[in-house]
Amino acid sequence: xxxxxxxxxxxxxxxxxxxxxxxxxxxxxxxxxxxxxxxxxxxxxxxxxxxxxxxxxxxxxxxxxxxxxxxxxxxxxxxxxxxxxxxxxxxxxxxxxxxxxxxxxxxxxxxxxxxxxxxxxxxxxxxxxxxxxxxxxxxxxxxxxxxxxxxxxxxxxxxxxxxxxxxxxxxxxxxxxxxxxxxxxxxxxxxxxxxxxxxxxxxxxxxxxxxxxxxxxxxxxxxxxxxxxxxxxxxxxxxxxxxxxxxxxxxxxxxxxxxxxxxxxxxxxxxxxxxxxxxxxxxxxxxxx
Numbered sequence: 001x002x003x004x005x006x007x008x009x010x011x012x013x014x015x016x017x018x019x020x021x022x023x024x025x026x027x028x029x030x031x032x033x034x035x036x037x038x039x040x041x042x043x044x045x046x047x048x049x050x051x052x053x054x055x056x057x058x059x060x061x062x063x064x065x066x067x068x069x070x071x072x073x074x075x076x077x078x079x080x081x082x083x084x085x086x087x088x089x090x091x092x093x094x095x096x097x098x099x100x101x102x103x104x105x106x107x108x109x110x111x112x113x114x115x116x117x118x119x120x121x122x123x124x125x126x127x128x129x130x131x132x133x134x135x136x137x138x139x140x141x142x143x144x145x146x147x148x149x150x151x152x153x154x155x156x157x158x159x160x161x162x163x164x165x166x167x168x169x170x171x172x173x174x175x176x177x178x179x180x181x182x183x184x185x186x187x188x189x190x191x192x193x194x195x196x197x198x199x200x201x202x203x204x205x206x207x208x209x210x211x212x213x214x215x216x217x218x219x220x221x222x223x224x225x226x227x228x229x230x231x232x233x234x235x236x237x238x239x240x241x242x243x244x245x246x247x248x249x250x251x252x253x254x255x256x257x258x259x260x261x262x263x264x265x266x267x268x269x270x271x272x273x274x275x276x277x278x279x280x281x282x283x284x285x286x287x288x289x
Contacts, residue, residue: 024118024140024163026181027262027284028210028220028250031136031167033084033122034077039289044071046282050275053101055240057272062103065275069094069155080121088118088140092155099153109154111147116140126171134169138183150192158197159190179208179220185229195234202229202242208250220250224266230273241273246280260286 034040046069053063074089092113099106118140126132140163146156165183172178184203189196208222229242247269252262264282271277 024116024138024165024181024183024204025224026165026167026179026206027264028179028208028218028222028252029169029177031120031122031134031169031179031181033125033134033136034086036078036084038077040073040075041287041289042071042073042075043285044069044073044282045284046070046280048277049279050277052276052278054272054274054276055238060102062100063275064098064100065096066098067094067096080119083121083123084125085122086120088116088120088138090116090118090140092146094155096153107152109147109149109152109156111154112145113155114142114144114146114157116142120167126169129171130175131171131173133171136167138165138167139163140165150197157187158192159188161185161187175212177210177212179206179210179222181206196232198232200228200230200241203227208248210250216254218250218252220248220252222248222250224248243270243272244268244274245270246277258288260284260288262286 048065048067048069050065053060053065070093072091075086077084077086079085093111094113095110096108099108118138120136120138122134122136124133124135126134142157142161142163144157144159147154148156148158150158163183163185165181167181168179170178182203182205184201186201187199189198191197204224204226206222206224208220210218210220212218224244224246226242226244231238231240245268246266248264248266250262250264252260254260262284264284266277266280268277
């Protein structure tokens with residue numbers, strides 16, 4: 001079996017959980033409850049760079065990866081029964097500049113990724129945001145709308161996935177906040193060229209400590225840990241899985257009351273069964289309507 005087939009469409013999705021294939025990334029203050037009728041238009045621009053790949057616990061020499069990823073995301077805040085709620089729409093796309101395994105360049109597919117639809121409700125709302133608790137429950141469904149080819153690396157998964165998630169914001173006082181989220185992703189099996197492709201459930205834990213300087217500016221240090229997600233093709237494990245530990249640094253600022261810019265620097269420090277990203281850079285633009 002070709003290494004391209006073994007890696008399959010999961011190569012980029014293993015890279016960064018912001019892609020909605022299995023895990024749903026959460027940034028600082030993302031579980032904030034906004035007034036009903038508020039809409040957000042968001043654009044993410046990411047650059048990913050890796051100089052190493054591990055398969056079955058062994059580093060594959062001469063392997064590297066580089067890609068530019070964009071994500072369009074919309075949120076609409078409303079009510080679900082008596083609870084505050086928000087609807088999500090996430091559409092990723094990517095241009096893969098380099099995908100090298102064992103010194104050999106691999107064929108890659110760029111273009112549209114899989115679309116994610118989501119709903120969040122907040123059963124717990126803070127009475128005082130500075131020291132109170134926000135607790136939300138989300139469900140995301142990812143549809144196989146992306147550019148998928150089992151013979152090429154890409155960002156389409158070729159199947160659906162469901163990802164329930166819980167998120168919390170805890171005010172600590174003095175302008176400090178804890179932001180956290182936990183999710184688990186379930187992906188459907190699919191058959192390609194006569195071979196069954198499957199992935200075990202994977203989960204992600206995200207934890208952030210945020211310092212807020214007034215309503216406009218914040219600095220956040222965060223951690224993301226992913227586990228599970230073992231891949232099988234025709235019943236045989238490929239050696240790839242979703243096992244990644246990543247440190248993150250966010251800087252967020254409102255340019256004006258309805259326009260926000262956010263920068264993210266991230267770096268993997270422990271990866272098993274995938275590319276290890278020495279650099280993940282993201283710029284996020286948000287417009288409030």
